[in-house]
Amino acid sequence: MKSFASDNYAGAIPEVIEALVAENKSHKPAYGNDSTTKLLEDTLSSLLEIPFKMHLVFNGTGANLFGLSCTILPYSAILCAETAHIYVDESTAPETLMGCRLIPLSVDDRGKLTMDVITRSIKRQGDLHHPQATTLSIAQPTEYGTLYTLEELQQIRAITAQHGILLHIDGARIFTAATALGCELKDIIVASGADVISIGGTKAGMLYGEAVLILNQKCMEHSSFLHKRSMQLASKNRFIAAQFLALLQHWKTYSATAINKTKQLEELLKKYASIKLTKPVEANAIFARFPPSWIKPLQEIASFYIWEEASHEVRLMCSFDTTEEELERFDKKLAQLNKDSVISNS
Template identity: 40%
Template sequence: MKKTLASDNYSGTTPEIIEAIAKANGAHQGSYGADESTDTAVAMFKKMFREDIDVYFTMNGTGANVTALSSVCPSYGAVICSSVAHINVDECGAPEKFGGFKLLTVEKENGKLTPEDIAPFMVNLGEQHWSQPKVISITQATEYGTVYTCAEIKAIADYAHENGLLLHVDGARISNAAVSLGVSFKEMLLDTGVDFVSFGGTKNGLMFGEAVIFFNTAISENYKYVRKQGMQLLSKMRFISAQFEALFGTDLWERNAKHANKMAQKLASGLSKVAGVKITQEVKANGVFAIMPKEIIPALQEQSPFYVWDEQTHEVRLMCSFDTAEEEINAFLVKLDSLLLELA
């Protein structure tokens, strides 16, 4: 089967992760997280950040986001996010259905919020006729492949806390962001004042599984009940936690993310030299966004399937993964050149 530029969800599972799952399958262990792998994985996260955090594993990203937000935001509350945030456009209304709260969205060309974007929602705090903002949720790296700097995250966190709000990070591609910035997870999340994070693994080589981490443990008291009620408590938890154990037991997380980012840079470099193609976003992680002639898109998708991000402008999204090969990038660029030549 051909590899694609459609999504890092299309990629397979890193061999080291497969080995970890097989190893976890070797004996009977306690269920619902009462196992050695879960203990080890939690200890790894605590070493990465600090001892006083709460770590919970979930089966998928939507489950992580929905249960995390629902555990801290009441039904009369609201979550402020970008209009392209995954919780707004790609989770089928699950946050609002499950949590009952409202999403307040901001249109941003690069997907990145600022305190100035959030300020307009602060005018009706305490007004009983209005949904009350409780959480700001940002995505790192964003759905546009852009990346918040540590200073930008801290500015949002400071603003949130000054106004009695919490800051949540949807970290589906958190490893790609950390590699892009050249900083540790601690520097990017804990030190900037983030309250809680949905820590992604699936898009960085895991078969399945994410983690919800509370740095602000004052708000995590109810999470375990919400996770269970939200059908995200896996009975054989060791098959999730063993993957994180393997991911952080070596530099696997970094190698996977670094390679995906490198392939995106290679792709962007090639596209930037092609007349008739315009890169629309700064390439910081493993995604490239570009506008190209609509006539060539179907044939190019046959070479390597990808998604059209905006049908009106013919903007496409090209995603690289831990297993994207340079040869595939080269073949894509050659096909693009030939199609543009035919079009001319």
């Protein structure tokens, strides 16, 4: 059974599997000192046309914590959305590894940080009694699947630059964001002026792996040591690199599929008056309130997360391998539940 729970429930795109099989035929140096990792660095350099230092890691939590660790001091505070993955879904790993304060900021009804909220959160700079905000972390897309436009990213960069704050971007679904915005990865990085950004591979169709790009020269100084310290340096680094090389050739096709299927699912849900969308559908996530009695029967057709139990808000996500047949099966169950509700209320 396929799932609407998360795009990390999906397997890998065929090209990634083929790349791993091909990579497995030879011996190469460990810890990133191999020709495949070098080819990935060169490929990204050609695509981005800006200087960076690349580190490959195993997972999203590792990407966030390692990347952020390159931006902080022992007395730092990291500003983030109250919905941020590092604040809500990474347990106590941020505090354990980084040893600094996370300060959650309120988001608007689209799940985004506003310029006013960001500006007001940067305070008591230079006050030794207060944790010093050194980094702002945002997600693109947000945890609600909404997007910062390129213009909004520029505005955020202007605020952080004005106050001497570094900018970190959690790009676990950055390929989906680029497709939804109709732009290239380079456009997001340049517009944001990010100091550190993660490029998510797992949710885009790799078996595992993320890339952390350090774009700030100061943050590069100790990044290799912090990479090792974070326990995210892979001995067989080339197997992450090989996956990324395959993904970079095909991400536009696969992320477009995920977004198109999400839009189709959105239209299916809109047919039913009992279902209320709670957030704009901008990438490959849908947030909606379902009738409570519908949730369990629908989860038997395709699993999905209950996001907010009190309001019966759920999250549905499509992946690169979501099919028409799966949408039709889900819609058939919706129609049945809707019909039963009409009969019971008549």
